[in-house]
Amino acid sequence: MKILFLNGPNLNLLGQREPGVYGSQTLTDIEAAVRARAAQVQVEVDFRQSNLEGELVTWIQSARGTFQAIVLNAAAYTHTSIALRDAISAVGVPTIEIHLSNIYAREEFRHESMIAPVCRGQISGFGAQSYLLGLEAALFIK
Secondary structure (H helix, E strand, C coil): CEEEEEECCCHHHCCCCCHHHHCCCCHHHHHHHHHHHHHHCCCEEEEEECCCHHHHHHHHHHCCCCCCEEEEECHHHHHCCHHHHHHHHHHCCCEEEEECCCHHHCCHHHCCCCCHHHCCEEEECCCCHHHHHHHHHHCCCC
16 A cells, blocks of 8 residues: 655644644654554555645646555645645545644634545644554555
8 A cells, every 4th residue: 555645835844833833843753753654554655745736736646546545734725725625536546634733723714624525534633643643544545
């Protein structure tokens, strides 16, 4: 099984950006934990980050036929991107939406996810553990 982990804008700043909200771990730290767990369960992961919406769309489109699942932290694009929603819907690769923070306990504009209706499920509010929970959820996708 191959799982694509996609990370949206500003996640490259984890560990230094609002640690009270997002924690002190870097994206590199999170990736290492995901890779360690993936090795234990014998799955392959590809971990990518971009601040560019179009690049994320391209990666989603190219996932068909290569990956059995996508775990996506679309960050701010969660609340604004019809393009990501359409790409997820178009390719048909089961996608799990994840967030470090509980988006429903934050500002009102973060309460709506444009991508949730086309994702298999959503994990929100468990900090870096959200990524490991996303991996575990992806293992159940058939």
